[in-house]
Amino acid sequence: MDVHSQCLLPLPKVHLGALLLLSVFAAGCTGPKEWIHNGFKVGPNYCTPSAQVSDAWIDSADPRLKTLGAANAQWWTTFNDPTLDRLIATASEQNLTLKAAGLRIMEARSERGVAVGNLFPQKQEMTGGYSRNAMSGNAFPYNSFPSMKHFYDNSSVSFDAAWELDFWGRFRRAIEAADSTLDARVAGYDDVLVLLQAEVAANYIQMRAYEERLELAKKNIELQTNTLRIVTLRAQAGFVTDLDVQQAIANLAGTESLVPVLATGHRKTQNRLCILLGEPPHAIAEMVKSPSTIPVPSPEVIVGIPAELLRRRPDVRRAEREAAAQSAKIGIAESEFYPHIAITGSIGVQAEQFSQLFNSNSLVGKIGPGFQWNILNYGRIKNNVAAQNARFQQAIITYRDVVLKANEEVENGIVSYLREQDRVRSLDTGTRAAAKSVEIATQQYEKGTVYYQSLLDSERVLVQQQDTLAESRGLIGIHLVSIYKALGGGWQARLASEQPQTSSVSISPTLQ
Secondary structure (H helix, E strand, O other): OOHHHHHOOOOOOOOHHHHHHHHHHHHOOOOHHHHHHOOOOOOOOOOOOOOOOOOOOOOOOOOOEEOOOOOOOOHHHHHOOHHHHHHHHHHHHHOHHHHHHHHHHHHHHHHHHHHHHOOOOOEEEEEEEEEEEEOOOOOOOOOOOOOOOOEEEEEEEEEEEEEEOOOOOHHHHHHHHHHHHHHHHHHHHHHHHHHHHHHHHHHHHHHHHHHHHHHHHHHHHHHHHHHHHHHHHHHHOOOOOHHHHHHHHHHHHHHHOHHHHHHHHHHHHHHHHHHHOOOOOOOOOOOOOOOOOOOOOOOOEEOOOHHHHHHHOHHHHHHHHHHHHHHHHHHHHHHHHOOEEEEEEEEEEEEOOHHHOOOHHHEEEEEEEEEEOOHHHHHHHHHHHHHHHHHHHHHHHHHHHHHHHHHHHHHHHHHHHHHHHHHHHHHHHHHHHHHHHHHHHHHHHHHOOOOHHHHHHHHHHHHHHHHHHHHHHHHHHHHHHHHHHHHOOOHHHHHHHOOOOOOOOOOHHHOO
8 A cells, every 4th residue: 555545544533622632632740540530630649658657755755755745835834833824924915926927827717708709700890981982084085974973972781700611620729729828827827826835834944043143243242251251251361362362252242243134134034925926025023023933834745745745836737728728829820731720701781872771772791701822821830840849849848847847946955954954953962061051161260270272162162063063953844835836836725715716816815
């Protein structure tokens, strides 16, 4: 059979619509089976990415760590400090950063409403107008067109609509992205709330530690003032030289120099608490006047298991929801491969005389389907899809990185908390011994059985030991706060006055 005879063979009959549909799918990335399986939407369907977490905490064998049971959602109540409870409650109502996070939720909720609105006719507008028109006498001479009106009125009112059908799921993917973005904003609000609670608690505990350190410094100043009096009397009696007096003065001055430093730190923590409460820096001594001791937490803490971080930490949930939103954007970008199919229509009235405008003979209108296909933009569309996919891969990596850092933060908090408890025990023993040594050295110095250097060294050690012990006791509470923050506890307080809902969270108490 020669070539000419082959060309004369009858071609198989192919339905024009099927041929068009095949060409449409050939232009894009999603096959017809996947399109149907996805609910008539192009682009990938999102599934939660995997993330690596530890099987157990490194110090899980320590009896002070409890892995069974749920961690206290209102963890700050474990300190049994009503003042701290009141500060956190006030900050949750007044903090400006938290209010801004709440407004971002309202913004995302409104943007979702815009996305849902695109499922309905995208163009809905009413137009109207009136004009007085004049025809050119040179273009249409009066003598040549005697029956033509050269001056006439035109009044019109019409309603126009255009409805692009969501044939490829572009608008539904946009709703998916908006839903996930709203969920991410809610998780972002929860994250801000967790950080706020932790910062309030940490600054409050540090403030109490400064107060105790100031009190200890003042007591040591009294002790060393008394020592200086003894040394001065012995020097006047000729039992010791002026060297002992000058050393006692220097020792007292060194202890006194601690007071301004500690007072500055104390004021800074109070200023920070004011900002966290949404107020300008001011004296809050009345608000925090009692109790004046460092909050003492329980030596045990419920930490659960590492896998619970995936649902408890708001920043992990936010990263996962951001990945979901980006996945939907791939489908939005891919829909540009396919034709935009729309129905457009217009109905209205038009007449020369306004009195005839609403006459049945003035009715005008049109309706019909159409499509727009950016087929010549293939390269740009393809690269946009690739860019959206790359951003999705970045979002997955970010999500996994957030999970790893969450593990690290918990482990760092646990080891700091446990080792600080061990440190406090040693410091407490050393402080008791230092206090006893000062008492013995003072008695012996008054009797003249030891040199002043022994008493001087004992007093210096006591000042250092007491200050370090008070600071370490404060660090125990601060490290416990860091554990609860790393575990993602505290955001559940948002649910106290509402029912948890997906993509819909009431935040009115914070936005008053």
